[in-house]
Amino acid sequence: MTLSAGTRDDQVQAPHDGAPPPAGRSRRTTAWPLELVERFGLVLLLGGxxxxFCLWPATSDVFPTVANVRNIAANESILVIAALAALIPLVAERFDLSVGAIVATTSIATAKIATEWELPLVLAIAGGVLVGAAIGLVNGFLIAYFNANSLVITLGMSTLLAGIGVLWTGYQTLLGVPQPLLDFGNLSWLGIPRPVWLLAATALAVAFLLGFTMFGRRLLAIGSNEPASRLVGMPVSRTVMLAFACSGAVAGVAGVLLLARTGSAAAGVGTGYTLPALAAIFLGSTTIRPGRFTVAGTLVGVFFVAVSINGLTLAGAEDWVEPVFNGAAVVLAVSAAAVIAKKRKRAAR
Structure with missing residues (x-):
C-alpha cells in the first residue's frame, strides 16, 4: 500500500520536476504568434x-513628404466618414448601399439651402445632415418594420436619390458655396487639415455610440443573434430603424464635407463612395478584432487602400489600377471575413 501511494505521489509531482507542460499549454504558447499575425496582419501590412513606398526610388521623393501625408488624410476624410456611416447598420448585419447617394444628395441639399435659399450657413449644414437622417429613417423603417431586404431597399433608394439629384440640379453644377465652408474644407488647424479634425470627431462619436451605449450593445447583439435578441424582448425593429437614421446623418456629414472640399455640388458626385466604403469595412473586419466590424478596423482598411493607391499613382500607374484595386480589395476582404466568421463559429462550438 505504501509503495502504491508513493508511486501516485511521484506521478502527481512529475510535471513540477522538469516534465513537459500539458499539451493545451504548449499549443497556446505556439499559437499566440499566429493569433497576433491574424489580429494585426493588416496593420503590419499597411506599415510595410x-x-x-518611402524607399522605392519611383516614389521616395514625394511619398514621405508632409504635403503628401496631408493630402492623403484630407482626401480620405470623406471616404472614412462615409464608411463609418455604412458601418453602423452593418454591425446589425444590415447593408446600406445608399450611403454614396446620400452623400451626393446631402451635398446638393446643403448647397441649395446656402446659395438659392440664402439661409445662414449653420442652418444649411444642419439641413444637409437632417436630410441624410430623414433618408436613413425611411430606409430603416422599410427594412425594420416590413422585414424588407436591406440590399434591395438601399439599392432602390440609391437609384431614387440619383433621379432626385438630377431633378434638383437640372444637370447643372451648383456653385457659390460660402467662403467659410470652403475654408473649412481646404485649410488647416495646427498644421492638420480641418477635415481630419472632423474625421477624428466623427470616428470618436461612432466608436462611443457602438462601444459604450445601450444602443450599440443592442446592435451588436442583433448582429450576433437576432432571434435570441427578439426572444429576450429587445426592440429589434426600432433599433435597426434608428441605425439607418444614424447612418444617414453621418453620411450627411460626409456630404457637407464633400461640398466644403470641392466648392460645388452635382448629381451623382458621391455615388462612387459606396464600394470603397464597404471595401474598407470588410478589410477592417479582418484586423484588430477579426470577425467584427469596428471603427479602428475601418480606419485601417480605408488608409490601407488609400496609401496603396496613392503610392501606385505617384509611381505612374494608369487609371484602371484604382478600380481594379478597390474591386480586388472587396473580393478578398469579404472572402477573408467569411473564413474568419467560420473559424469563430467552430471555436464557439
Whole structure:
C-alpha cells in the first residue's frame, strides 16, 4: 500500500520536476504568434507598404513628404466618414448601399439651402445632415418594420436619390458655396487639415455610440443573434430603424464635407463612395478584432487602400489600377471575413 501511494505521489509531482507542460499549454504558447499575425496582419501590412513606398526610388521623393501625408488624410476624410456611416447598420448585419447617394444628395441639399435659399450657413449644414437622417429613417423603417431586404431597399433608394439629384440640379453644377465652408474644407488647424479634425470627431462619436451605449450593445447583439435578441424582448425593429437614421446623418456629414472640399455640388458626385466604403469595412473586419466590424478596423482598411493607391499613382500607374484595386480589395476582404466568421463559429462550438 505504501509503495502504491508513493508511486501516485511521484506521478502527481512529475510535471513540477522538469516534465513537459500539458499539451493545451504548449499549443497556446505556439499559437499566440499566429493569433497576433491574424489580429494585426493588416496593420503590419499597411506599415510595410508605407516603408516600401518611402524607399522605392519611383516614389521616395514625394511619398514621405508632409504635403503628401496631408493630402492623403484630407482626401480620405470623406471616404472614412462615409464608411463609418455604412458601418453602423452593418454591425446589425444590415447593408446600406445608399450611403454614396446620400452623400451626393446631402451635398446638393446643403448647397441649395446656402446659395438659392440664402439661409445662414449653420442652418444649411444642419439641413444637409437632417436630410441624410430623414433618408436613413425611411430606409430603416422599410427594412425594420416590413422585414424588407436591406440590399434591395438601399439599392432602390440609391437609384431614387440619383433621379432626385438630377431633378434638383437640372444637370447643372451648383456653385457659390460660402467662403467659410470652403475654408473649412481646404485649410488647416495646427498644421492638420480641418477635415481630419472632423474625421477624428466623427470616428470618436461612432466608436462611443457602438462601444459604450445601450444602443450599440443592442446592435451588436442583433448582429450576433437576432432571434435570441427578439426572444429576450429587445426592440429589434426600432433599433435597426434608428441605425439607418444614424447612418444617414453621418453620411450627411460626409456630404457637407464633400461640398466644403470641392466648392460645388452635382448629381451623382458621391455615388462612387459606396464600394470603397464597404471595401474598407470588410478589410477592417479582418484586423484588430477579426470577425467584427469596428471603427479602428475601418480606419485601417480605408488608409490601407488609400496609401496603396496613392503610392501606385505617384509611381505612374494608369487609371484602371484604382478600380481594379478597390474591386480586388472587396473580393478578398469579404472572402477573408467569411473564413474568419467560420473559424469563430467552430471555436464557439
Amino acid at each position: 507598404i508605407v516603408v516600401f
